[in-house]
Amino acid sequence: MAILGFGHVGIQVKNIQESITFYTEIVGLELLETFPHTDPSLKLAFLGIDNNIIVELIEGYNASLPSEGKVHHFALTVDNIEEERSRLKNLNVSFVDEEIVTLPNGAKYLFFYGPDGEWIEYMEVKTR
Secondary structure (H helix, E strand, C coil): CCEEEEEEEEEEECCHHHHHHHHHHHCCCEEEEEEECCCCCCEEEEEEECCEEEEEEEECCCCCCCHHHCEEEEEEEECCHHHHHHHHHHCCCCEEEEEEEECCCCCEEEEEECCCCCEEEEEECCCC
């Protein structure tokens, strides 16, 4: 197993532009990158400090959750997502979706469930 570090917290939002403005102008994070997801109904924005992602904003997923349910997942970076998926399968971990998704920026991810149904993301970031 090779956890490399904390990835980010994913937050579901109703209006990604309003949230970008809030997180940049009020919270003080930098907008690092925006792009559509491979699912055309979703939009993504990544914010952070010094090119390190802290928050992922997700528009179009489920904006009708109560305030305490807006956090969608937390992410941990890994060095080889295919190996990690195999390791998790061997441990009989339940997946949200076993598919490894590759985003337009080259990052790969998959989601699995924690013991209380929480979503955990493993992500492999394309090295720049």
